[in-house]
Amino acid sequence: MLDYDGTLSPFVKNPEEAVPSEELLNLLKKMTSDKKNKVVINSGRDRQVLDRWFKGLDLDFAAEHGAFFKENGKWHKNVQEKIKWDDEILRIMEHTIDKTPHSHMEVKDSSLVWHYRNVDVWLAELREKQLINALMGPASRLNLQIVPGNKIVEIKSPDFNKGSEVKRLLQKAGYDFILAIGDDTTDEDMFHALPPHGISIKVGHFSPAAKYRIPVQSSVIPFFENLIQ
Known part of the structure; x- marks a missing residue:
C-alpha cells in the first residue's frame, strides 16, 4: 500500500505537475507483473488524476483518503453522495x-x-x-x-481515511506479507490499521506509528527495486 505525493513522487510547486516518472512506472510494472502481488496506491489524489496518470497499469487505488476505491478496473465509493459544502x-x-x-x-x-x-x-x-x-x-x-x-x-468526513481502506482490504483476504509506506500524518492512519506482522515505513521525519523509516523520498524507488530483486 503506497502513498503517492512525497513517497513515490517528490513534492513539486504545482501539484498538477507531479506526474509519475518513467522510473516509477517501470517499477510498478515489475511489482504488478507477479499476479500474487496486490499493489494499491492509497492517496489523497482524486480518481480522475489516478486513472490518467496510471492508465494501463494493473493497480488498485484508494482515492481521496479512502472516500473512493478501485478494484478490478471498477471504481466504488465509501461516500453516499457528493458533499454540499457549508x-x-x-x-x-x-x-x-x-x-x-x-x-x-x-x-x-x-x-x-x-x-x-x-x-x-x-x-x-x-x-x-x-x-x-x-x-x-x-x-x-x-x-x-x-x-x-x-x-x-x-x-x-471522519468516516473514512487511509486506515479504513486498509481495514477493508484486510477483511477481504489474508496476505503473507503486508507493507505500507507514506510520508504524511494521513499515512499514520494506514500504519495503525496494519496487523502486528505488517511492515510500516515512514518517509522523512520519524513517526512512532511506523516500524521503519526511509529518511528521504529519493531513496524510495531504489528501496523497492532492491526489495523486488
Whole structure:
C-alpha cells in the first residue's frame, strides 16, 4: 500500500505537475507483473488524476483518503453522495486565500483542501493556525474532520481515511506479507490499521506509528527495486 505525493513522487510547486516518472512506472510494472502481488496506491489524489496518470497499469487505488476505491478496473465509493459544502466553511477558506498570496483551494468530491506550498514560510505558519482555528466551530457543528498535512489543510468526513481502506482490504483476504509506506500524518492512519506482522515505513521525519523509516523520498524507488530483486 503506497502513498503517492512525497513517497513515490517528490513534492513539486504545482501539484498538477507531479506526474509519475518513467522510473516509477517501470517499477510498478515489475511489482504488478507477479499476479500474487496486490499493489494499491492509497492517496489523497482524486480518481480522475489516478486513472490518467496510471492508465494501463494493473493497480488498485484508494482515492481521496479512502472516500473512493478501485478494484478490478471498477471504481466504488465509501461516500453516499457528493458533499454540499457549508457557506460558512467556503467563506472561511476563500477569506484565507484572499489574504494569503500563492495559496489556493482544491475542491474534491469528498473534501476541501487549502494548498500553501508556494507561500512564504512565516506567513504559511500563521495562516495555517488561523484557518484551523476558524474552521473548528463549523467543523464541529457539521461533524467534519480537519486534517493538517504537508503544506495543506484538508476538511473532510471522519468516516473514512487511509486506515479504513486498509481495514477493508484486510477483511477481504489474508496476505503473507503486508507493507505500507507514506510520508504524511494521513499515512499514520494506514500504519495503525496494519496487523502486528505488517511492515510500516515512514518517509522523512520519524513517526512512532511506523516500524521503519526511509529518511528521504529519493531513496524510495531504489528501496523497492532492491526489495523486488
